[in-house]
Amino acid sequence: LVIAGGWIAFVFGSGVAICARFAVHNKTQEVLNEPSNISGIEHTHLLRILWVINIIAVADAIYAVYNVSRLLGSVSNILVLGNLLYSVRVHEGIPGAIPYLGTITLTGSLLAGFYTSVVGRVRLVALVAILTAITNSVTSMVRATLIISVILFVTGYFLNRRRLQPESGEYYGTKLRRALSVLAVIALLVAGMEIIRGNRGMTEGFVGATTTLKKLDVGAGSFLTPSIVMYVTVQHGVLNQYLKKDVEDPPIGNYSFAPLWRLLSKIGFDTYVAQHQPFYSTPVDANTGSYLRELHADYGIAGIVVGPFLLGLATSAFWLRYERTRALGDLIILGHIYVVVGMSLFALATQIGSWLGSLLFGLLVSFIYSRRLRAKERTESRALAYA
Numbered sequence: 001l002v003i004a005g006g007w008i009a010f011v012f013g014s015g016v017a018i019c020a021r022f023a024v025h026n027k028t029q030e031v032l033n034e035p036s037n038i039s040g041i042e043h044t045h046l047l048r049i050l051w052v053i054n055i056i057a058v059a060d061a062i063y064a065v066y067n068v069s070r071l072l073g074s075v076s077n078i079l080v081l082g083n084l085l086y087s088v089r090v091h092e093g094i095p096g097a098i099p100y101l102g103t104i105t106l107t108g109s110l111l112a113g114f115y116t117s118v119v120g121r122v123r124l125v126a127l128v129a130i131l132t133a134i135t136n137s138v139t140s141m142v143r144a145t146l147i148i149s150v151i152l153f154v155t156g157y158f159l160n161r162r163r164l165q166p167e168s169g170e171y172y173g174t175k176l177r178r179a180l181s182v183l184a185v186i187a188l189l190v191a192g193m194e195i196i197r198g199n200r201g202m203t204e205g206f207v208g209a210t211t212t213l214k215k216l217d218v219g220a221g222s223f224l225t226p227s228i229v230m231y232v233t234v235q236h237g238v239l240n241q242y243l244k245k246d247v248e249d250p251p252i253g254n255y256s257f258a259p260l261w262r263l264l265s266k267i268g269f270d271t272y273v274a275q276h277q278p279f280y281s282t283p284v285d286a287n288t289g290s291y292l293r294e295l296h297a298d299y300g301i302a303g304i305v306v307g308p309f310l311l312g313l314a315t316s317a318f319w320l321r322y323e324r325t326r327a328l329g330d331l332i333i334l335g336h337i338y339v340v341v342g343m344s345l346f347a348l349a350t351q352i353g354s355w356l357g358s359l360l361f362g363l364l365v366s367f368i369y370s371r372r373l374r375a376k377e378r379t380e381s382r383a384l385a386y387a
Contacts, residue, residue: 002243003236006292006308013312021320024219038118038162045372049365050115050125053108060101062366064139067096078139086141090275094140102145103357105133107365108333110148112185113156114299114328118164122181134192143193144343145354150189151342153357155335157182159319162326178279197227206230206284230284235345237282238289248297253317255294273351291340294348315341329366332359 038046068085069075071094074336078085088094108129116126134147206213213226242248253262258273265272277294279287295303315337322330336359343349350356 002239002292002296002304005304009305010308010312013309014313014316017313039165041376043118043296044163044371045369045376046115046118050108050111050129053104053111053365054125054128054132055109056101057105057136058128060098060104061132061139063098063120064102064136068094068139071095075106079195079199082141082196089140089142096119097140100353100357102136102140103354104361105136106145106148106354106358107332107362109133110152110156110332110362111365114141114152114160114331115156116181116185117157117160117178118162118358120163120178120181122185122285126131126185130188134188135256137192141196141199143196144352146189146193146196147343148339148349148355149340150186150336153185153189154182154332155338156370159322159331159334170289199223208283230286231319232345234282234284234286235288235290238280238286240292241280241282242293243290243296245280250297255348255351256298259353259356262353277347288346290346291344291348292373293350311337311340311344328369329363332362332366336362
């Protein structure tokens, strides 16, 4: 009933935004369904911003590799001692790590997808953005950031309808080339997840596993393993056990605004929120019960209805807005909303500090990008006026 209620609320929220648009529809504001051109000035500024992000991300990745290899003894030990590295990160944090700077790779992933769609192929600037995201995740042995990177890259790629048009009048990139480009990037990101899974020392033997599951290859080269099956199916059992036992009583907004509470705890307030939720036996021990678990813990039954409704409303509203404006800021907000939707099977993404950091940094980037474009346009307008 809880899952069904959440789904119905999400669909209603999405429908409200669509119905509201048609209710006030103005024919002078048609949705742009066909590809349009991106100017050379826009392309230049976008390329420069993406390279600046890459330089910061590469510097952070190099430091992360150095810092972790110094702690573990060598670069090769990052994979050999992946389980130890993961345990250290979960329990006390990696000593010497620069907090939140690595979230810049998430913004880079979205812009890499957007830029790849604009030019019709994977260029070096986009490839560097993806490789730094993988490096950042491997040096901390965390897959959640790579899942977010995939969602953001795909959002930037598929929602963009603007193309860089060469002098010949033909748009760059055939459909086949574009498809191969995005598949290659997704394959890289999935390979990064597999490297982490294969070297993090994950348990592959579970209570109640069927014979078929037990026969699956548990080596780093096999993507489908018992742990993968468990991670994509256990949420319903955890949610059920959480509701059944009813032993948690966190304050209102505990998970929804977790990054804020953690920040306040650093300056002396007693508001710290643990990085991981309590575990439940399903009979496999697990702690992710979908975003419905966090919404219920924060707001009770009202959270099950209002939370998905607002998420559906925001998703459709910003999609319609971006289809009309084509503004980079709207794309960044929409991409991060899609992350909440995409991660909803596992947890409420707003409680992940890197999600909030990426959103804020992305909005800053879009602000700088927009200001530079407006300044350039004003300069050109004055030049034409004087001419």
